[in-house]
Amino acid sequence: MDSESVFQRLLWEPAMAHRPRLSLPGHPLHVIQRGHNRQAIFTRQRDFRLYLDYLREAAEHHGLALHAYVLMTNHVHLLATPRGEASLPRTMQSLGRRYVGYFNAAQGRSGTLWEGRYRAALVDTEGYFFTCSRYVELNPVRAAMTEHPRDYAWSSYRRNAEEAQDPLISEHDVYRALGDSAGARRSSYRAHFRDAIGTADLQAIRDSTNRGWALGSEAFRSRVAMRLGRPAGPRQRGRPRKTADR
Secondary structure: OOHHHHHHHHHHOHHHHOOOOOOOOOOOEEEEEEEHHHOOOOOOHHHHHHHHHHHHHHHHHHOEEEEEEEEOOOEEEEEEEEOOOOHHHHHHHHHHHHHHHHHHHHHOOOOOOEOOOOEEEEEOHHHHHHHHHHHHHOHHHHOOOOOOHHHOOOEOHHHHHOOOOOOOEOOOHHHHOOOOOHHHHHHHHHHOOOOOOOHHHHHHHHHHHHHOOOEOOHHHHHHHHHHHOOOOOOOOOOOOOOOOOO
16 A cells, blocks of 8 residues: 555544534535644744645635635634535645645654644524634634734735735625625625624634534524434433323
């Protein structure tokens, strides 16, 4: 078996023991991937640039539309919509294969770079799309790395909120609905950043992404569960109430 086959087997075999992620073609996902033991996965500017190049090429090839992203020192966040069921996993596989190979060679290291599987949550576009996009692009601010998201180079904020060009970004329908012109859309998008994300929403995003739940209302989770035939959120606690015989 050649080294490429070994790599792909090691990449995919651990995932077979896990339940498949919730995913629906045409529906956005919040994705997070961390470095092993929270170690740095980017150490210089070239690392960031190459990761974004590899991400763009893989996403275009496998049909994944990116709406927001941020590359932190030891993890990444993406908000993206898959065109097909395999769009996200194949994008992440291709990206991981190329970037880990590059990073290991550049650092003179070997072995895994990631902390297990990437995590993903289906996002309710009606209630959480912009909340999730803000969550992604505000990461450097929450980490006290910058005072404003525009000051961080490795995110999509300046493309979505200002006039920067970014070939990675595809506008989602809810973003395009913000205004009739690019300027109006950017202005409306910036308005979402005037208020901090509430504690409950922060917790909902983190819980849903880490546990693989759908991020949205109970009605949204119920619709997802019906379509996919399995739970899309936390199981209700307690035993079911008994009903009287009739």
